[in-house]
Each structure stands twice: as C-alpha cells, then as structure tokens.
Amino acid sequence: MLSGLIQQFEKASATYAAANGLERDADWFVLKLQEEMGELTQIWNKATGRGRRKGMTDEELATALADETADVLGHILLFAHRNGLDLAAAVERKWLFRPRE
Structure with missing residues (x-):
C-alpha cells in the first residue's frame, strides 16, 4: 500500500515541480513539509x-482541513522516499x- 501511494505522490510532485x-x-x-504543517x-x-x-x-473549514492533512501526508511520504526511509518497517516497529502492501 505505502509503496504504491508513495509512487503516486512522487509522480504528482515531480510533475508539479x-x-x-x-x-x-x-x-x-523537509522545508515543504514544514510549510504544509504551517x-x-x-x-x-x-x-x-x-x-x-x-x-x-x-463546510469550507472541514474541506480545507482535509486538504491540508492530505498535503502533510503526501509530503511525509515524499520526504521518506527521498531519504530512503522504510516507512512500512518503521510502522511495524513503532505501531506494532x-x-x-
């Protein structure tokens, strides 16, 4: 699941860039992740x-909150991908x- 999602975010981000x-x-x-957290x-x-x-x-606030949360999720996945982090293993280790997939 994560690897497919990461690839979709990577493609969208690369296209945007x-x-x-x-x-x-x-x-x-990391700077973009910080921006999105803000x-x-x-x-x-x-x-x-x-x-x-x-x-x-x-309703607009709820939509904006969902949109910004999606941005944070995307940029966390992009950060992990860029830095070669195995998020699936980390989830298993930290969240049990x-x-x-």
Missing part, C-alpha cells in the same frame, strides 16, 4: 476558534502492525 520550475533538492522536501496548523486554528475564519463556513 517541472511545471513550476522548482528544484526538489534535499532541503526542499498551513495545517493555520486551518486548525481557524476551525477551533483560535484564528480568524475570514468568512469560511464550517504491518501495513498492507
């Missing part, structure tokens, strides 16, 4: 009354179950 003239060097992966935190603050909603409805 090429279309926008971005170089995905070693630092880019965006997730920002929308969480709005959704929980800790930030200005700027006219966003509950084996992700399905």
Whole structure:
C-alpha cells in the first residue's frame, strides 16, 4: 500500500515541480513539509476558534482541513522516499502492525 501511494505522490510532485520550475533538492522536501504543517496548523486554528475564519463556513473549514492533512501526508511520504526511509518497517516497529502492501 505505502509503496504504491508513495509512487503516486512522487509522480504528482515531480510533475508539479517541472511545471513550476522548482528544484526538489534535499532541503526542499523537509522545508515543504514544514510549510504544509504551517498551513495545517493555520486551518486548525481557524476551525477551533483560535484564528480568524475570514468568512469560511464550517463546510469550507472541514474541506480545507482535509486538504491540508492530505498535503502533510503526501509530503511525509515524499520526504521518506527521498531519504530512503522504510516507512512500512518503521510502522511495524513503532505501531506494532504491518501495513498492507
């Protein structure tokens, strides 16, 4: 499961980078993950009354929260892939179950 998902995110990210003239060097992966965590935190603050909603409805906030969570997931997988990390083994070690392939 993880390897297929990683490959889908890798293809989408590489396409995005090429279309926008971005170089995905070693630092880019961790910096982009940090950026996306900031965006997730920002929308969480709005959704929980800790930030200005700027006219966003509950439905818009829920959608934005899901979208930003998907971005974080994607960038975690990209970071792991770039750095040769075996996430399936780490999940098994840390969470004590084996992700399905």
